Amino acid sequence: AQSVTQLDSHVSVSEGTPVLLRCNYSSSYSPSLFWYVQHPNKGLQLLLKYTSAATLVKGINGFEAEFKKSETSFHLTKPSAHMSDAAEYFCVVSDPTLFSGNTGKLIFGQGTTLQVKP
């Protein structure tokens, strides 16, 4: 069965410093992995996705993540935090579907709250 574990429920950084949000996954298959962001009172927005191509994935707003199969990790990083990055971040694995061409169910981690201090 697929699952994800976000290792930190809350991360606090100062503006301009690096961001690291940690995620470990468990999957019986070659996984598809995602990071989503959720700002207050807004829907989920896809930051980036890994689908067995390059192991270093670049996303929107300067975020990137590295897929490490040996460590079963998919940590999210950003070199310099902005105040607008403060939000809830979810690491997600896709449960593969029997029906090709469609996105199967998404399995979310518990979320990491990113606080950015001025």
Place this chain on the structure above:
Amino acid sequence: DAGVTQSPTHLIKTRGQQVTLRCSPKSGHDTVSWYQQALGQGPQFIFQYYEEEERQRGNFPDRFSGHQFPNYSSELNVNALLLGDSALYLCASSLGGEAFFGQGTRLTVV
């Protein structure tokens, strides 16, 4: 493109009542999935609809049911509401790739 739209945005129901939530997918998307997000938790998959049929289902009781219409829009119905059903309900649409989420319906059961 309006993206994924959900209605209503908020509603309050009494225990034991029934509720219907609605979702219009992104233009051209034929697959709709529903998720429940309790406060402080990650979203949990309820079910997915494709070609008007339930294709996958998560670990939710039969009180949760859905429907997809020929225009791909979808409804989520919850019967015999419990206090524990209070949550943000998210709809996601997709077409063979990335899932796009709506802003959700905040359901409060009192």
